[in-house]
Amino acid sequence: xxxxxxxxxxxxxxxxxxxxxxxxxxxxxxxxxxxxxxxxxxxxxxxxxxxxxxxxxxxxxxxxxxxxxxxxxxxxxxxxxxxxxxxxxxxxxxxxxxxxxxxxxxxxxxxxxxxxxxxxxxxxxxxxxxxxxxxxxxxxxxxxxxxxxxxxxxxxxxxxxxxxxxxxxxxxxxxxxxxxxxxxxxxxxxxxxxxxxxxxxxxxxxxxxxxxxxxxxxxxxxxxxxxxxxxxxxxxxxxxxxxxxxxxxxxxxxxxxxxxxxxxxxxxxxxxxxxxxxxxxxxxxxxxxxxxxxxxxxxxxxxxxxxxxxxxxxxxxxxxxxxxxxxxxxxxxxxxxxxxxxxxxxxxxxxxxxxxxxxxxxxxxxxxxxxxxxxxxxxxxxxxxx
Amino acid sequence: xxxxxxxxxxxxxxxxxxxxxxxxxxxxxxxxxxxxxxxxxxxxxxxxxxxxxxxxxxxxxxxxxxxxxxxxxxxxxxxxxxxxxxxxxxxxxxxxxxxxxxxxxxxxxxxxxxxxxxxxxxxxxxxxxxxxxxxxxxxxxxxxxxxxxxxxxxxxxxxxxxxxxxxxxxxxxxxxxxxxxxxxxxxxxxxxxxxxxxxxxxxxxxxxxxxxxxxxxxxxxxxxxxxxxxxxxxxxxxxxxxxxxxxxxxxxxxxxxxxxxxxxxxxxxxxxxxxxxxxxxxxx
Numbered sequence: 001x002x003x004x005x006x007x008x009x010x011x012x013x014x015x016x017x018x019x020x021x022x023x024x025x026x027x028x029x030x031x032x033x034x035x036x037x038x039x040x041x042x043x044x045x046x047x048x049x050x051x052x053x054x055x056x057x058x059x060x061x062x063x064x065x066x067x068x069x070x071x072x073x074x075x076x077x078x079x080x081x082x083x084x085x086x087x088x089x090x091x092x093x094x095x096x097x098x099x100x101x102x103x104x105x106x107x108x109x110x111x112x113x114x115x116x117x118x119x120x121x122x123x124x125x126x127x128x129x130x131x132x133x134x135x136x137x138x139x140x141x142x143x144x145x146x147x148x149x150x151x152x153x154x155x156x157x158x159x160x161x162x163x164x165x166x167x168x169x170x171x172x173x174x175x176x177x178x179x180x181x182x183x184x185x186x187x188x189x190x191x192x193x194x195x196x197x198x199x200x201x202x203x204x205x206x207x208x209x210x211x212x213x214x215x216x217x218x219x220x221x222x223x224x225x226x227x228x229x230x231x232x233x234x235x236x237x238x239x240x241x242x243x244x245x246x247x248x249x250x251x252x253x254x255x256x257x258x259x260x261x262x263x264x265x266x267x268x269x270x271x272x273x274x275x276x277x278x279x280x281x282x283x284x285x286x287x288x289x290x291x292x293x294x295x296x297x298x299x300x301x302x303x304x305x306x307x308x309x310x311x312x313x314x315x316x317x318x319x320x321x322x323x324x325x326x327x328x329x330x331x332x333x334x335x336x337x338x339x340x341x342x343x344x345x346x347x348x349x350x351x352x353x354x355x356x357x358x359x360x361x362x363x364x365x366x367x368x369x370x371x372x373x374x375x376x377x378x379x380x381x382x383x384x385x386x
Numbered sequence: 387x388x389x390x391x392x393x394x395x396x397x398x399x400x401x402x403x404x405x406x407x408x409x410x411x412x413x414x415x416x417x418x419x420x421x422x423x424x425x426x427x428x429x430x431x432x433x434x435x436x437x438x439x440x441x442x443x444x445x446x447x448x449x450x451x452x453x454x455x456x457x458x459x460x461x462x463x464x465x466x467x468x469x470x471x472x473x474x475x476x477x478x479x480x481x482x483x484x485x486x487x488x489x490x491x492x493x494x495x496x497x498x499x500x501x502x503x504x505x506x507x508x509x510x511x512x513x514x515x516x517x518x519x520x521x522x523x524x525x526x527x528x529x530x531x532x533x534x535x536x537x538x539x540x541x542x543x544x545x546x547x548x549x550x551x552x553x554x555x556x557x558x559x560x561x562x563x564x565x566x567x568x569x570x571x572x573x574x575x576x577x578x579x580x581x582x583x584x585x586x587x588x589x590x591x592x593x594x595x596x597x598x599x600x601x602x603x604x605x606x607x608x609x610x611x612x613x614x615x616x617x618x619x620x621x622x623x624x625x626x627x628x629x630x631x632x633x634x635x636x637x638x639x640x641x642x643x644x645x646x647x648x649x650x651x652x653x654x655x656x657x658x659x660x661x662x663x664x665x666x667x668x669x670x
Contacts, residue, residue, distance in 0.1 A: 031472055052658040057471050057651055062497035066464040069457065069494075073437075073468025076455065077476075081468070099458050226453040226469065227476050229432050233448055235456035244402065244448060 005050070010188055016180040017084075019151050020110055021046030022189070023158035024082050028197055029108070030056035031081040033070035035063055035089060038122045039178040040112035043084040064089035068096035071107045076234065078200075078225030080162055084110035087129055088119060090136065097171050098137035099236045101259065104213070104221070106165035106200055108158075110174045112181040113289075113340075115367045124367030125178040127289055128341035133173045134318050140256055142263035143318040144270060145173035147288040151185040156195060157315065163198035164270070168263050169220050175317060177340065179290040179369050207231065212243040213255070219262035264319060271321035274313040277303065281310030283382055284332045286325070286349050288314040291338050291370055298375035307383045309336075317345070322352045329353035334382045338362035338375045358382055397421045397431060399451045406445055410604025412563035412589030416510055417446050419566055420479070423574035434477045437466045439491060442517045442591075443483035443510040460490030463498045466505050474648035478504070479577065484511040485523040488544055492524070499553035499582055503647035506576050506583040509546060512591035520594030531598040547638045550584040557583035558639040563590060564612035565635070572637065581646045588615065588633065 005022065006012045014022070021043045024032070032047040034040075044060065051058040057074075061067040064085055071081035085093060090111045100107055113129045115121025129136075133145040144164050148157035158174060165172040203210050203222040212232045214221045221241075224230035237245040238252045246252065263270070277299060278284060287295040292313040302309045312328060314321065325348075329335070334357060337346040346361045353359060362378045364370050398421070407413050424434065434452045438444035440459035447454035457465045462480045470478045487495055487509045498505060514532060515521040522532035522539050525546065529538045550558045557579035561569035569587060576583035590596065590607035601607040618636030621629060 031468065033468060052651075052655045053662050055655060055659070057655075059467065059471055059651075061464065061467070062493050065461060066467070066494055066497070069461045069464025070468035070471070072457075073455070073465035073470075074472035075468075076465075077469055077472040079472040081472075095458055096461065096464075226435055226455075227433060227473055231432060231451055231453055233454045233456070235448075236458055237456070 005046075006189055011186060012189055013184050013186050014151065015042055015182055015184050016151060016154050016176055017042035017112065017182070018046050019154045019187070020084070020158050020174065020176070021050065023155040024108070024162070025050050025054060026192070027080065027159040027162035029080045029082045029162065030054070031071060031074035031079045032056070032083065033059045033061050033067040033074070033081070034083050035061055035067050035085070037064070037086045037089045039114055039181050040084045040086045040110060042181070043110060064092035065095060068093040068109070072096060072100050072103070072105045075105050075107050076226050080106070080166070082108040082110065084112065086112045086114050086122075087116040087126065090129055090132060094137040098139060098141070100171040101137065101141040102139075102236045103234045104169040104223070104259070105171070106169055107171050108161045108165055108174060109171055110176065113175060113177045115365060121367040123178070125290065125340055125369055126365070126367070127177055127291060127339050128344065128365065130175065130317055130341070131344045133175055140260060142170065142260045143173065144168070144170065144263060144316070145175050145318040146315060147175045147317045148315055149180070149289055149292045149313065152187040152190065153315065154180065155187070155190055159195050159197070163196070166198045166200045167220070169200065169223060170263065175289070177289045183290075203230070211241040213239065213241045215241065215258060219258050219265070267319035268323055270316055270319050271324060272315040273321055273324060274315065276311040276313060278310035278312060278328065281308050281331075282333045283307065283309040283336060283379060284328050284334075285309065285311045285336045285338065285375070285379070286314065286345065287311065287338050288317060288345070291340060294370055294372040295338055295375050297372035298379060301372065301376050302379045305380070307379060309379050309383075314345075320348045320352060325349055325352035326354060329355050329357065334358040334360070336360055336362060336375065336378050336382055338370045338378070340364055340370060358385070392422055392425045394418070394421055397424065397451055398449055402449050405449055407442060408593045410590070410592060411442070412512060412587075412591070412608070413443055413446060413510055415563045415566055416481070416508065416569070416587050416589065417449065419570040419573050420481075420508070422570040423577055426570075426574050427577060429477055434479065435466070435469050436479050436481060437462045437469065438481050439486040440517075441483040441486045441515065443481055444486060446481050460486055461494065462486070463491060463494040463505070463507065467498065467503060470503055470505055470648060471651070474504070474652065477577065478506070480505055480507040482507065482509055483516070484509060484513065484525040484546075485515045488524045488546065488549070496549070496553040499550055499555040499584070501647040502554060502556050502581045502644050504580055504582070506579075506585070508573065509584065509586045510589045511546060511586050512589040512595060514591050514595035516591045516594045520598060530595070532595070546584070546586040551639050554582070555584045556581035556641040556644050559584070559637045560586045560588070560633070560635045562588040562611050562615045562635050564608050564615070568617070568635065575637065579640065581641070581644060588635070
């Protein structure tokens with residue numbers, strides 16, 4: 001049985017937030033630290049209930065910064081760890097998210113996006129943290145951010161977030177929005193046979209021969225846990241393979257390049273998306289999260305009216321699917337990019353398309369989802385001007 | 387306790403020496419006392435995590451041959467809480483400076499005290515931000531000069547012992563670098579104490595604090611500390627007038643009755659799992 005909270009039928013009717021929490025347990029998450037914030041709090045509620053049942057631990061910390069620090073600490077001891085938050089909390093976590101990049105510590109951060117900036121619209125949808133997910137913390141770093149749109153996909157993406165964090169030794173962002181988080185949807189809970197679990201690679205050498213950032217084993221060095229006899233050092237300062245600080249320009253340069261390369265060399269494979277009616281499309285929509293659900297409705301309606309339009313539904317926000325969008329841009333005449341912000345991912349579509357063509361946004365930031373009718377209007381307008 | 391001489395190098399990463407602190411810095415005395423305390427307790431260095439934030443004091447873990455974690459400014463206790471929650475049978479020691487622990491890390495400090503989680507926090511209080519260039523901290527004395535108080539400090543300062551007690555720490559002590567023996571004993575007892583332990587260590591930063599306050603060498607500054615401190619046993623017999631301007635050192639407070647946080651969580655797990663397995667009718 002996947003979960004103690006289902007009725008045994010395998011079919012559940014859960015909020016997106018509940019899906020994330022149950023999937024995290026299934027992924028092997030055994031430590032959660034969080035701070036109350038709408039609209040992500042239900043993730044903490046379920047983790048507080050479920051973790052002790054499976055021998056894991058939950059802690060409500062004094063603030064968002066502390067929650068982020070705590071999951072890094074727990075992960076360094078070998079325990080898969082997660083925190084969840086929303087915009088204002090995401091901002092506060094950025095300091096230690098940067099630490100996790102620099103020290104290469106696996107962990108998962110869920111951001112249930114609401115309206116912003118600042119306190120913004122605590123109970124209403126936003127999709128305006130997507131560039132923050134990419135560049136929120138200071139310094140260069142790669143980013144893996146997933147944005148599923150359906151509950152079963154949320155479940156599998158949560159597991160994937162843990163798997164990728166373990167595989168690449170980096171913090172991975174799971175970007176939901178308020179609508180998905182609070183919407184209940186029937187789904188069949190994935191069985192363990194529907195997914196696989198990834199654990200960080202442990203050292204194959206003796207403690208005497210071990211270095212925490214030893215690239216002899218590839219761009220993702222094997223990771224020992226604290227208290228296993230390896231007695232290694234971890235710092236947020238630039239460091240050598242030994243984990244100790246350095247200001248040597250050559251080492252700083254090569255290590256920072258490695259930390260980006262370890263993810264970006266797999267960028268194409270990481271960029272997961274769903275193509276819907278794109279084969280003969282003249283207009284492509286790029287959308288993600290709950291907005292992609294509405295966009296799909298708009299595509300269906302436009303097709304009925306004879307407009308050749310399809311949907312590129314991004315499941316991975318970062319790394320951005322550069323090659324797929326570039327290829328698509330050669331085939332279509334225009335892009336429509338609906339998003340609940342004032343134009344964030346559209347900049348990436350423009351960059352990746354690398355062509356002089358109409359790329360138009362549908363942007364709403366009033367705390368309501370984008371109605372399919374507004375996406376349809378934009379499709380028709382673009383088709384007419386085509 | 388006639389023990390063999392302590393093999394300090396066994397606990398140190400000798401290849402990381404010499405250390406980066408100024409000649410005469412008090413932090414070295416604290417590290418020596420830490421090693422002495424750990425040696426006395428007989429702890430296996432594989433079972434110890436030493437965690438710090440940012441600042442001069444926070445460089446100490448790098449020299450210790452243990453599981454060491456140099457975190458972000460003020461956040462050492464948050465990482466330490468994660469480490470301790472995940473591995474509650476292991477020993478977790480945090481070492482911080484006054485600015486790191488009680489200004490930027492102030493919120494984490496009071497909440498770690500409140501939870502009474504079994505972590506030992508050593509606060510090396512040298513009354514100044516040393517590494518960043520001598521700015522005043524929450525423990526800089528009234529009137530003192532610092533890089534950011536060129537006309538004298540008008541900020542009232544924290545009493546770290548009272549702060550720790552008030553917030554719920556169950557072992558609270560104050561030591562000073564002029565008395566290494568007493569420091570080692572207090573560190574040892576704090577590490578052994580099952581709950582959140584705070585040991586404030588009065589230390590000299592003649593480079594950044596002393597230089598601006600007519601105490602520009604280590605000896606003058608350590609004398610300044612030595613002349614102010616009074617051991618608890620002696621202080622208990624002194625009048626308030628006699629204690630004017632003095633700082634009391636020693637064990638200031640201990641409570642062995644209050645439950646420790648990870649114990650409480652382990653009990654919670656037991657309770658929940660008993661209920662869950664009764665419901666499911668399985669042993670899991």
